Amino acid sequence: MEAKTNGPSVNAGRVMDGPTNPMVTPLLTDLYQFTMAYAYWKAGKHNDRAVFDLYFRKNPFGGEFTVFAGLEECIKLIANFELTEEEISFICETLPGSCEEGFVKYLRNIDCSDVEVYAISEGTVVFPKVPLLRVEGPVAVVQLLETPVLNLVNFASLVATNAARHRLVAGKSKMLLEFGLRRAQGPDGAISASKYCYIGGFDATSNVAAGRLFGIPLRGTHSHAFVSSFMSPDEILERSLHRSDGSSTCEDFVSLVQSWLSKIQWAKALGNTVGETNQSELAAFTSYALAFPNNFLALVDTYDVMRSGVPNFCAVALALNDLGYKSVGIRLDSGDLAYLSGEARKIFQIIEKEFGLPGFGKTSITASNDLNEETLDALNKQGHEVDCYGIGTYLVTCYAQAALGCVFKLVEINNQPRIKLSEDVSKVSIPCKKRCYRLYGREGYSLVDIMTGENEPCPKVGERILCRHPFNESKRAYVVPQRVEELLKCYWPGKSGKVREELPALKDIRDHCIKQLEQMRPDHIRRLNPTPYKVSVSAKLYDFIHFLWLNEAPVGELQ
Numbered sequence: 019m020e021a022k023t024n025g026p027s028v029n030a031g032r033v034m035d036g037p038t039n040p041m042v043t044p045l046l047t048d049l050y051q052f053t054m055a056y057a058y059w060k061a062g063k064h065n066d067r068a069v070f071d072l073y074f075r076k077n078p079f080g081g082e083f084t085v086f087a088g089l090e091e092c093i094k095l096i097a098n099f100e101l102t103e104e105e106i107s108f109i110c111e112t113l114p115g116s117c118e119e120g121f122v123k124y125l126r127n128i129d130c131s132d133v134e135v136y137a138i139s140e141g142t143v144v145f146p147k148v149p150l151l152r153v154e155g156p157v158a159v160v161q162l163l164e165t166p167v168l169n170l171v172n173f174a175s176l177v178a179t180n181a182a183r184h185r186l187v188a189g190k191s192k193m194l195l196e197f198g199l200r201r202a203q204g205p206d207g208a209i210s211a212s213k214y215c216y217i218g219g220f221d222a223t224s225n226v227a228a229g230r231l232f233g234i235p236l237r238g239t240h241s242h243a244f245v246s247s248f249m250s251p252d253e254i255l256e257r258s259l260h261r262s263d264g265s266s267t268c269e270d271f272v273s274l275v276q277s278w279l280s281k282i283q284w285a286k287a288l289g290n291t292v293g294e295t296n297q298s299e300l301a302a303f304t305s306y307a308l309a310f311p312n313n314f315l316a317l318v319d320t321y322d323v324m325r326s327g328v329p330n331f332c333a334v335a336l337a338l339n340d341l342g343y344k345s346v347g348i349r350l351d352s353g354d355l356a357y358l359s360g361e362a363r364k365i366f367q368i369i370e371k372e373f374g375l376p377g378f379g380k381t382s383i384t385a386s387n388d389l390n391e392e393t394l395d396a397l398n399k400q401g402h403e404v405d406c407y408g409i410g411t412y413l414v415t416c417y418a419q420a421a422l423g424c425v426f427k428l429v430e431i432n433n434q435p436r437i438k439l440s441e442d443v444s445k446v447s448i449p450c451k452k453r454c455y456r457l458y459g460r461e462g463y464s465l466v467d468i469m470t471g472e473n474e475p476c477p478k479v480g481e482r483i484l485c486r487h488p489f490n491e492s493k494r495a496y497v498v499p500q501r502v503e504e505l506l507k508c509y510w511p512g513k514s515g516k517v518r519e520e521l522p523a524l525k526d527i528r529d530h531c532i533k534q535l536e537q538m539r540p541d542h543i544r545r546l547n548p549t550p551y552k553v554s555v556s557a558k559l560y561d562f563i564h565f566l567w568l569n570e571a572p573v574g575e576l577q
């Protein structure tokens with residue numbers, strides 16, 4: 019998917035590429051956003067100044083943290099938010115009833131030059147109720163943005179969180195490869211998953227288009243088809259291989275491999291356990307090594323991992339070693355990955371000693387096959403020798419949870435705070451245009467996020483501040499922050515004249531995310547029964563929420 023756009027935007031005097039996916043246009047919204055725009059316009063309300071918060075109510079995957087992602091794409095949408103004549107005609111034909119000419123003129127002129135977007139930096143660890151984006155502007159335009167920005171943030175944050183959770187279970191030292199393209203929900207699901215899994219802490223992807231679009235490292239092995247496509251070593255016609263230093267040429271690499279295989283078969287250290295291996299598999303490995311002598315990695319489970327795949331790999335690796343090449347390793351794609359990785363490791367260590375190959379015991383073992391958080395956790399508990407995981411289906415489809423559930427709620431209009439009530443307290447919105455801070459304690463961990471009204475003084479280092487649960491009167495705590503971080507930064511200044519935050523490079527977003535997770539208190543991010551992170555409001559905002567709540571909630575009458 020090429021990063022094509024409707025053309026660079028000149029909105030607000032800025033030039034910025036459009037979203038990655040050219041389908042992301044102002045029409046990628048729900049019909050009701052356009053019907054409301056028409057009704058606002060009819061009522062002369064379309065330019066009322068509205069403030070909306072984008073937030074979620076519950077962390078995904080039974081956890082207590084979320085990684086925020088998708089911001090760059092939102093800003094690119096906003097920067098390029100203009101309707102073409104064809105799009106305007108389509109909207110007018112589509113709206114129920116007739117569409118007045120004045121509305122057509124209005125649509126011709128809409129853009130986001132008068133919209134302000136404050137957001138938390140992409141890759142930040144975030145929590146329920148805290149706005150990830152605060153979008154302010156003419157109500158009709160901001161409503162049109164609701165659906166696309168939710169679409170751009172929901173999956174991005176969900177899959178980045180899923181990736182981060184896989185990273186936490188796998189541990190820092192393991193290599194994580196995203197293999198999901200074939201199983202993802204369509205092309206955009208796949209491209210998005212590759213991008214946001216990288217942010218969440220994966221090292222590389224197999225998705226070539228994502229590698230090209232975003233500069234994500236590309237990695238891969240080979241498939242069973244490659245192995246089973248060979249019938250016998252006689253098929254290999256070009257058998258010569260230069261030494262790695264170019265000093266000489268081995269004219270018959272196939273025979274060299276065969277001679278190493280028989281040495282392995284006779285090796286006492288291996289207890290004469292290696293019998294006849296599958297020769298078509300050996301042919302496939304030999305052929306792959308001839309193609310990639312510097313990057314030889316073999317999928318060893320096509321026929322029999324221990325009886326054939328591993329000894330065949332070792333024979334080819336030893337032959338490559340004779341010519342000065344270091345092999346990469348093996349991939350296991352079935353069976354008991356804990357057991358097989360342990361057995362393969364033993365063989366590598368024996369070969370290191372028996373044939374004097376320093377480092378061969380550390381040959382890399384990649385595992386794949388329906389892996390997920392649970393299987394990684396089970397492997398850790400059993401003990402294993404896997405160095406690298408290739409993970410597809412469960413990761414990119416977010417199998418454990420279908421959606422994040424971010425919402426976009428009106429919190430102020432024409433400077434009047436608004437609230438949305440609900441029988442379910444967790445669904446009551448937090449009114450007002452707000453500022454949000456993260457307060458850090460003595461040990462360097464963040465203690466609490468606090469939301470305040472826009473004009474309240476900012477919490478200060480060393481000064482005690484009361485942090486209140488937004489809805490539960492008895493839950494409150496004093497905090498003396500050692501560090502205060504303002505969470506919402508200006509990413510699209512509209513006409514405010516403020517300086518726009520730069521959109522960081524993907525690698526920097528990933529580094530930020532990894533650092534954020536390292537700085538979390540471990541009990542917030544553990545898998546089993548994690549501790550909820552505290553999200554609070556200032557005393558003043560608390561009082562105001564409850565004043566507005568009482569004001570808006572009709573008093574019932576008992577009969």
Ligand SMILES: Nc1ncnc2c1ncn2[C@@H]1O[C@H](COP(=O)(O)OP(=O)(O)OP(=O)(O)O)[C@@H](O)[C@H]1O
Pocket residue numbers: 351352353354355356357386387388389390393396397400
């Ligand atoms: N030691 C282990 N502990 C827990 N789960 C494991 C372990 N080893 C492998 N698994 C998981 O068990 C499942 C095995 O799946 P399945 O039975 O479909 O595959 P298989 O029989 O190994 O291979 P295939 O049918 O593809 O040849 C996979 O999800 C895999 O990730």
Ligand SMILES: O=P(O)(O)OC[C@H]1O[C@H](OP(=O)(O)OP(=O)(O)O)[C@H](O)[C@@H]1O
Pocket residue numbers: 197198200201242351386387388389408409410411412
């Ligand atoms: O298992 P996932 O996490 O989705 O990872 C990707 C899988 O895709 C490939 O094989 P594919 O599933 O296409 O075939 P196979 O299972 O029959 O090997 C690969 O060998 C992995 O098993």
Ligand SMILES: O=C(O)c1cccnc1
Pocket residue numbers: 197198224237238239240241386408410
């Ligand atoms: O490169 C691989 O091994 C790979 C890529 C995608 C899916 N399964 C495996």
Ligand SMILES: [Mg+2]
Pocket residue numbers: 387388
């Ligand atoms: Mg599979």
